[in-house]
Amino acid sequence: MTSLADLTTLRVGGPARRLVEATTDAELVEAVSAADAAGEPLLLVAGGSNLLVADEGFPGTVVHVATSGLSVASEDACGGGVVTVAAGHRFDDFVATAVQRGWGGVEALSGIPGSVGATPVQNVGAYGQEVAQTVETVRTWDRVERRQRTFAAAELEFGYRSSVLKTSRTALAGEHPESRYVVLDVTFQFPLRTPPVRYPELARRLGVEVGDVAPAAAVREAVLELRAGKGMVWDPADRSDHDTWSAGSFFTNPVLTSAQAQELPADAPRFPAGDGLVKTSAAWLIDRAGFGKGYGAPGPATLSTKHTLALTNRGGAHAADLLDLARTVVAGVEREFGIRLVNEPVLVGASL
Numbered sequence: 604m605t606s607l608a609d610l611t612t613l614r615v616g617g618p619a620r621r622l623v624e625a626t627t628d629a630e631l632v633e634a635v636s637a638a639d640a641a642g643e644p645l646l647l648v649a650g651g652s653n654l655l656v657a658d659e660g661f662p663g664t665v666v667h668v669a670t671s672g673l674s675v676a677s678e679d680a681c682g683g684g685v686v687t688v689a690a691g692h693r694f695d696d697f698v699a700t701a702v703q704r705g706w707g708g709v710e711a712l713s714g715i716p717g718s719v720g721a722t723p724v725q726n727v728g729a730y731g732q733e734v735a736q737t738v739e740t741v742r743t744w745d746r747v748e749r750r751q752r753t754f755a756a757a758e759l760e761f762g763y764r765s766s767v768l769k770t771s772r773t774a775l776a777g778e779h780p781e782s783r784y785v786v787l788d789v790t791f792q793f794p795l796r797t798p799p800v801r802y803p804e805l806a807r808r809l810g811v812e813v814g815d816v817a818p819a820a821a822v823r824e825a826v827l828e829l830r831a832g833k834g835m836v837w838d839p840a841d842r843s844d845h846d847t848w849s850a851g852s853f854f855t856n857p858v859l860t861s862a863q864a865q866e867l868p869a870d871a872p873r874f875p876a877g878d879g880l881v882k883t884s885a886a887w888l889i890d891r892a893g894f895g896k897g898y899g900a901p902g903p904a905t906l907s908t909k910h911t912l913a914l915t916n917r918g919g920a921h922a923a924d925l926l927d928l929a930r931t932v933v934a935g936v937e938r939e940f941g942i943r944l945v946n947e948p949v950l951v952g953a954s955l
Contacts (some may be wrong), residue, residue: 607660607951610667611651612716612837613850613914615922616951617660619646624667628787631668631690632744635785638664639746645781646951649691652837653725653850657952658922668720673700676790684793685739690720690786694727702819706793708737710819711805714830716837716851720786724768725947726761730826731801735761739792741768743784752784754905763876764855764947797822833910846907848916850948853929854885857942867940876914885931885944886912892939906926926953 607616638645638895644663648654662717670691678684684706688697694717697802698709711730712722721727722734723741738756745752760767771783797819800806808825817825830836834846841847864873864881868891875883889911899905900917904924907913914925914932929946933955937943946955 604660607648607651607656607665610648610665611654611656611850613655613922613925614848614916615658615920616654616656617658617922617923619661619665621664622667623664624669624773625691626669626671628670628689631666631670631785631787634664634697635744635746635747636679638666647782647785650693652716653721655850655925655946655947655948655953656730656924657905657950659952661885661951666833668718670787671699679703680795682792685790686793687788687790688719689788690718692719693717695720698823701791701793702823705707705795705819706791707795707797707819708732708793709734709791710797710822711800711802711826713823713826716787718794719789723759723761723789724782724786725764726766728764729869730805730829732798733761734791735759735766736798737791737793738789740788740790742787743768744787746783746785751787754784763858765884781923793877799803834907834912834913834915834942840935845917846909846913846915848912848918849907852885852912852947853914854889854912854932854944855947857884857888857944858882859942863942883942886910888936888942888944889932892932892935894935898932899928902928904934922953926950926955 604619605622606618608614625632646661646665647668648665649668668691670689672689674687676685694715697719698713699830701709711732723738726733726735740753740755768784797816799814799816803813809817811817837847858876859881861879872884872887874882892953896911897905897908903917903920905915907915914928931945
């Protein structure tokens with residue numbers, strides 16, 4: 604049986620009872636439909652960058668989404684670029700293409716690992732950009748109605764690291780709740796210009812002011828440098844930098860009521876989150892609760908030596924080691940600040 608450690612960037616996880624690779628939409632729908640008809644639990648894996656799978660593995664069908672390809676529907680100065688990308692296409696390859704073609708709006712998402720199909724599910728974002736800003740439609744397979752369904756951007760209910768694709772669950776899998784919708788492809792609409800830089804750290808690296816416009820290629824280069832400095836650039840061929848053996852940011856930034864935000868120390872980061880809510884920094888909370896960079900060393904699972912928000916496998920960790928570390932951090936932050944951190948990666952066969 605295939606170990607799920609071989610399919611995830613954390614490089615942990617037990618065996619898959621059954622593994623199917625899908626290289627076309629038809630193969631993907633067929634594999635999903637067969638698992639559903641058999642009443643089997645189903646797990647979709649593409650880049651594996653947002654998964655922590657338990658050491659016991661997965662007691663059902665794992666479908667490796669290996670579709671790829673990019674199709675340009677239109678590209679002109681008035682309407683910008685409209686492009687459809689297969690769900691299994693490597694996301695950073697797509698971003699590189701967008702920058703090269705002059706499509707603005709995803710350059711700050713450079714270096715994010717994983718596949719295109721996963722990005723609207725989580726409403727992936729970084730350095731002032733989110734995919735919600737450029738997604739036009741998402742074509743899916745509806746596992747309940749057993750037909751294709753295409754969502755317009757307005758129907759996706761995008762929120763902070765969330766969408767209807769994430770919040771919709773099917774009861775087909777019993778004790779293993781799964782997404783109702785399987786992403787087949789994503790259509791993006793881009794202006795043929797680069798949007799303003801919105802993130803202070805990125806603006807400083809570029810030597811511009813927040814609100815200024817910088818060339819997309821320069822933004823991409825700066826973001827890749829920033830991410831590399833935090834151990835956030837995944838290279839499957841590099842097994843030496845264990846800071847990259849992670850799922851990226853392990854916790855979402857807490858969104859608080861104004862009353863909750865007022866209870867934080869005066870120097871705690873605060874950002875408007877809309878509707879009177881306030882977002883704060885999970886990394887800041889973790890550090891102030893006593894969990895600095897490299898916390899957990901010399902154990903098999905530690906916080907990254909470059910960034911407190913990433914949990915890392917130092918080469919011999921099991922899923923249980925990473926889960927224990929995550930629970931320790933969650934408990935410490937809650938004890939110190941009364942705020943319970945929420946995991947960003949999907950936990951399979953486990954919980955905090």
